[in-house]
Every structure is written in structure tokens, then in C-alpha cells.
Amino acid sequence: MQYQLDKDLALRERAATAFPAGIYGHMSTTPLPQNYPQFIEKADGGRIWGYDGFEYIDLLCAYGPNILGYKHPKVEEAVRRQMALGDCTTGPSAIMVELAEKMIDNGQHADWSLFCKNGSDATTICLMIARAQTGRNKILMAQGTYHGVDPWCNWSRVGIPDEAKANLITFKYNDSASLEEAATLAGDDLAGIIVTPNLHEVFVTQELATAEFAKKVRSLCDKKGAALILDDVRCSYRFSLGSTWETLGVLPDLCAMGKTLANGYALSAVTGGDAFRDGAAKSFTTGSYWFSSVAFAAALATIEAIEAEDAISRMHAAGTKLREGLAQQANSYGFTLHQSGPVQMPLFLFDGDPEFRLGQAFCNEAMKAGVYLHPVHNMFICAAHDKDIAEALQRTELAFEAVKKQFGTAA
Ligand SMILES: Cc1ncc(COP(=O)(O)O)c(C=O)c1O
Incomplete structure (x- = not known):
């Protein structure tokens, strides 16, 4: 052709x-x-x-x-089956509970789960829960990381008031001293640290978190009583069916997952531990399409296929x-x-090609x-x-x- x-x-x-x-x-x-x-x-x-x-x-x-391959037969079969029963209906179907239970089984950190549609929904909900649980406001995030398009994290300032970013303090990725400094600036008002397993800087490079840094984030959150929020939206299911930092021996309090959960059908999730259950229970969040069953059916079939294949x-x-x-x-x-x-999320740039x-x-x-x-x-x-x-x-x-x-x- x-x-x-x-x-x-x-x-x-x-x-x-x-x-x-x-x-x-x-x-x-x-x-x-x-x-x-x-x-x-x-x-x-x-x-x-x-x-x-x-x-x-x-x-x-x-x-x-697309994690398994487009039009994966098992996922498409589950979608057709659920589509014939109903998708966006007045109440959720049993399959929503089944999926939550499966994600709790799969995530060592997870005692509960919530579903939404985009990664941005999931990261924003994590911040809300961290603040609701701790009664504090400040959030630490790494310079150069992408957490979505909501006003607090949108890389552009166009149409976004300065106040939307007022409670954010940045630190250098994989740099424990910089993280400590940012935590000191937050003082007694630190609600959480949001961090990705992999720093991806378009045009520049990518960098996986070291185990030492992940452990530092965990110990600082423990010391300050703040939430460790892992933004796993980009990495979900390409390293582990649980949270990616399980592979480093570090568990988050809250984990935002997205992109791959239903092999391309719209679904994202927040999973969390019991220590943050109250904060999650009292935070209000919802969406007209968040209870639609087709994506849940696709997600269950995706998990089964990832395991079986x-x-x-x-x-x-x-x-x-x-x-x-x-x-x-x-x-x-x-x-x-x-x-x-x-290697499963490759970036390659030519040397000497500014x-x-x-x-x-x-x-x-x-x-x-x-x-x-x-x-x-x-x-x-x-x-x-x-x-x-x-x-x-x-x-x-x-x-x-x-x-x-x-x-x-x-x-
Ligand atoms: C690390 C990370 N967090 C959050 C998001 C936002 O996800 P979404 O585009 O589904 O809103 C992305 C999207 O690329 C991401 O890579």
C-alpha cells in the first residue's frame, strides 16, 4: 500500500x-x-x-x-455481553462491586476503591481525600510531572486563577533533600505528597524513581501524618496489577490509576487504605457516566487477560x-x-539533536x-x-x- x-x-x-x-x-x-x-x-x-x-x-x-492489543477478543466479548444488558443505567450493576473487590485483592495497599473516568479525575480526588482526612491543605508535587488538566495541575496558566495552585509546593524528583525542604515549607499544613513512579519529561528524558527515594517519600509521609499519593495513571498495569511502587516495596495511602484499566474503555480509579477511608467517605465526588457497566465489564476482562496471558x-x-x-x-x-x-514506556531521542x-x-x-x-x-x-x-x-x-x-x- x-x-x-x-x-x-x-x-x-x-x-x-x-x-x-x-x-x-x-x-x-x-x-x-x-x-x-x-x-x-x-x-x-x-x-x-x-x-x-x-x-x-x-x-x-x-x-x-491499549495494553493488551486493540480489540482483544475476551475484552470485546465482555463488552458485548454487558452492552446487551445495559450500560449507563439508573443504578450500578453488580459488576461494579466485583471489580472493586478484584482491585482490592490486587493492590497490597488497597482496602477500598472508587471509580471515575479520566486520570485527572483520579488525581484530583486523591488530593481531596488527603485534605479531607488530614484537615490540611498543602500538597507537594515534583517539578516537571504531569498529573492531568484540572486547574491545580494544568501545565498552562491560561484561564486558570493563581489561587488554583496556591497550596502546591514543588520539589525535585528523586531528590530527598529537595523533598525535605518542600516539606519544611509546608510546616504543619502538609496534607499529602503526590508522586509518579516515573518522571517523564517530554523533549528531555524519563527517570524511574529509585527505591531509596520511594522509601524517603513513605517515611516523610509517616512522620508528618500526610498521604502518600501515587499517581499511577501512566504506569498502571505495565509493571504490576497492584500499585507500581509495590515493585519497590513501598505502599501508597492513595493510588490514582487510569489509562489501561479497561483496555481503552473509559475508566480510572482511586484505591486507598483504611487509614484514608473516612476522608474518602466524606468527600463528595461523582459523574453522570461513572457508574456505567460496560467499562467495568471491560476492566474485569482486562485484568483476567493480563493474568492469563x-x-x-x-x-x-x-x-x-x-x-x-x-x-x-x-x-x-x-x-x-x-x-x-x-522499556514498556520507551522514549528515544537522538543525541546531538538540540x-x-x-x-x-x-x-x-x-x-x-x-x-x-x-x-x-x-x-x-x-x-x-x-x-x-x-x-x-x-x-x-x-x-x-x-x-x-x-x-x-x-x-
Ligand atoms: C501521570 C499522569 N497522571 C494523570 C494523567 C491524566 O490522565 P487523563 O489524561 O486520563 O486525565 C496522565 C495522563 O497522561 C498521566 O500521565
Whole structure:
């Protein structure tokens, strides 16, 4: 199939008028290479197809939610079954309780669960519960972390009053001294520390929390009587079915999960321990679609499939194969890649490429060869990619070759 983008570009033109500035948020292609394909007609496993019929191995996985592979048969069967019974109804179905019990079983920290729709809902609810439980206001968060789009955490200040961020104090990720300083500034008013298992800085790098730092966050929260809030929205289910810091031996008081919980059906969750049950019980939170049963059915089927199909190890193996293959290819063409973060959430940038010209050219060439990737943002591996990585690497080889022709070697 010939690479072409005629229909994609026509859709983009219509979108430019139908929306205030075209497709928005993280799906906006404004900062991306020219002609970055934007619209997706269909998806299956680890692959997507644009409206011009061209197929890509998809290394973005919907920016995370696709964890098992698009249209996973067990998830789709559970969705169809529940859809036939009802979705958004006047009361929740039994399946909501079943899912909460399953998440409590899976999370060592979890004694209760709440469901919502987006990661931003979950992180904001965690702050509310931490404040309700402790009767305090200040929250510590790491510089450069993303917790969603609600006013307290939106990276943009446009349309957001300063007061929305008034109770936030920042610290440097993985830096215990900086964390201590921020806690001192909060004094007796520290309600919680919100932290991600992995710092992802678009354009720059990714950095996993060290066990030492995770333990420091835990001990500081214990000392101050504050909530350790783990924002697991980006990492959920790619490391563990419980909270990601279980793998470091550290348990949160509150955990925000999202993206992957229902293999792409809209669902996020807050899980917490008994010490924060009262705060959660007295906080008011809800949404018209938060009790819809289809997403719960999809979530239960997703958990079962992750367990039955050894999905977490498969993602790790596929991510490792991709990282090693890319490093070897880059090397053979005279380039060096800075690859960072966990292999199942890879970010790679070209060394010596401050304006991202190599990265953008590589992205364009990879698209033409049939690999959908992002030049400056971390990507996501799904379990179905174990069938795709060898072919993805054949395609990226073509991209390296083309970039080498355009630029010569990186030096
Ligand atoms: C760490 C983290 N927290 C929160 C969010 C917000 O999630 P959502 O986009 O579902 O609102 C994201 C989204 O990328 C995230 O990566």
C-alpha cells in the first residue's frame, strides 16, 4: 500500500474549523513534524490504519490505554455481553462491586476503591481525600510531572486563577533533600505528597524513581501524618496489577490509576487504605457516566487477560527487544540514541539533536515505513506487540537509512 495522507489532510482541514484550533490536547499535531498522520480509521492488536488505508505498527497505543492489543477478543466479548444488558443505567450493576473487590485483592495497599473516568479525575480526588482526612491543605508535587488538566495541575496558566495552585509546593524528583525542604515549607499544613513512579519529561528524558527515594517519600509521609499519593495513571498495569511502587516495596495511602484499566474503555480509579477511608467517605465526588457497566465489564476482562496471558512480562520482553534493536540500528548508521525510562514506556531521542531535526526526520521516515511513533514523547508497548517488534525493526531500519541519506552521520 502506497503511503499517502490525502484523506487525513482533508480531515485535518475540516477539523481546523470544527474545533477552535484543530484537534486539541495531546492529540494536537501542531508541534509535530509536518504531515504527521492524525486520524485513525481502525485498529487491531498492535496496529492501526489511517483513512488512506495505510497500516502502521502503533507504538503510541492511544497514549497508553491499549495494553493488551486493540480489540482483544475476551475484552470485546465482555463488552458485548454487558452492552446487551445495559450500560449507563439508573443504578450500578453488580459488576461494579466485583471489580472493586478484584482491585482490592490486587493492590497490597488497597482496602477500598472508587471509580471515575479520566486520570485527572483520579488525581484530583486523591488530593481531596488527603485534605479531607488530614484537615490540611498543602500538597507537594515534583517539578516537571504531569498529573492531568484540572486547574491545580494544568501545565498552562491560561484561564486558570493563581489561587488554583496556591497550596502546591514543588520539589525535585528523586531528590530527598529537595523533598525535605518542600516539606519544611509546608510546616504543619502538609496534607499529602503526590508522586509518579516515573518522571517523564517530554523533549528531555524519563527517570524511574529509585527505591531509596520511594522509601524517603513513605517515611516523610509517616512522620508528618500526610498521604502518600501515587499517581499511577501512566504506569498502571505495565509493571504490576497492584500499585507500581509495590515493585519497590513501598505502599501508597492513595493510588490514582487510569489509562489501561479497561483496555481503552473509559475508566480510572482511586484505591486507598483504611487509614484514608473516612476522608474518602466524606468527600463528595461523582459523574453522570461513572457508574456505567460496560467499562467495568471491560476492566474485569482486562485484568483476567493480563493474568492469563502473562501480559506484563510480554510487554517487558517486547520493549527490551525494541530498545536493543533501535540502539543497534542507530549505531550501525552512525547515530547515538538517548533511550530512557522503562522499556514498556520507551522514549528515544537522538543525541546531538538540540532542535530535534533528526528526531523529526526519523519520525517522518518511520511513518512512511509503517511505524507510528512520537519524536519527543514517551511511547507505550502493548502485549500484542510481541508479534510486531521484529517487523517494526525492519521498518525502522528503512527510516535510519533514509535519515542517514538526508543528514549523513549525526556528527
Ligand atoms: C501521570 C499522569 N497522571 C494523570 C494523567 C491524566 O490522565 P487523563 O489524561 O486520563 O486525565 C496522565 C495522563 O497522561 C498521566 O500521565
